[in-house]
Amino acid sequence: MKPDKETDNSGLPEKIKREKEKVIILSIASNAALVVMKLIIGIMSGLISIVAEALHSANDLMASLIAYVGVKNSLKPPDKDHQYGHGKVEIISGWIENLLILIVGGGIVFEGIRKFTARTTPKFVAAAIVIMIISGIVNWFVSVYLIKKGKELRSVGIEVDGAHLRADVITSFGIAAALIVMRFSGLWWIDPLGAVFVGFWVIGIFVRLSMTLTQQMIDRGLSEVEMASIERMLESIKDIKFFHKIRSRQSGSTIFIDMHIKVDRNMTVESSHELTVEIENKLKGMFGDCNTLVHIEPFYSGETLE
Secondary structure, three states: OOOOOOEOOOOOEHHHHHHHHHHHHHHHHHHHHHHHHHHHHHHHHOOHHHHHHHHHHHHHHHHHHHHHHHHHHHOOOOOOOOOOOOOOHHHHHHHHHHHHHHHHHHHHHHHHHHHOOOOOOOOOHHHHHHHHHHHHHHHHHHHHHHHHHHHHOOOHHHHHHHHHHHHHHHHHHHHHHHHHHHHHHOOOOHHHHHHHHHHHHHHHHHHHHHHHHHHHHOOOOOOHHHHHHHHHHHHOOOOOOEEEEEEEEEEOOEEEEEEEEEEEOOOOHHHHHHHHHHHHHHHHHHHOOEEEEEEEEEEOOOOOOO
16 A cells, blocks of 8 residues: 555654644744843843743743754654654653753742842833733743644643743743832842742743653553543444453554454454454544554354453
8 A cells, every 4th residue: 555645654644744843833933032032131120030031931942942853753754673653752852841941940949049138229120021021922822822732733742842831921920010019119029039939930840741741651541531432433333342451552642542342253354454444544533643453353142241
């Protein structure tokens, strides 16, 4: 059988590959622009909370670049040494991103605490507030798009990248609010306090993403809702008398599903093959990039099904 011209050697449709790359490039572009804006205003104003946010965004930019490399490599077709593909490269890149988050978060907390003992007079506070609000708005729209696409494409790399930006939304608006209070109250310590808040928030992201990445590493299966949808699909096929031992796991964007089904013992090999192809196509329609293994067993009249 000749491969579909719209599908590469990995079995992944070119449309999905292009969409993944497009999503990550959008993240890289938005992060790069925000890093430059925050860093300039942070240095000019002397506000440690803005510099902390610039470092946070710089970390997100680096994370986006790592995610791009990870997603790109995870899409490579299977080879002699990696016969199930390279999907877990995306998990490795996710852990690299996550460790960067921890390092940056700790550094921001340290710098914020240090600033409590080195009081400075901030400048350009109004401009800093505007930059933070713009950053929050931009990151809100980009993060919503990335998380949505990450779930649709079943890409942990893209979803993690979206989670980074979602955190930026909270911290940007939080710092903007803190600077507004500082501007009108004159409470200088709000700036380093805001930096410490950003740092601990970033560390919290590390903890949450560690749980997500760990679940992927240990081959967590599909959700109960998704498994129930598989069972309903199998129940709708009249030639299947019984099914059991349904298992699933995910590697990158690829879902692996295997199952045992019972069919009439007199069914021909050709008909059995056509049935497995039908199941495979239905699962691809449900989950996209899906690798299915079906074990066929004979069903005897009067057999008790358990």
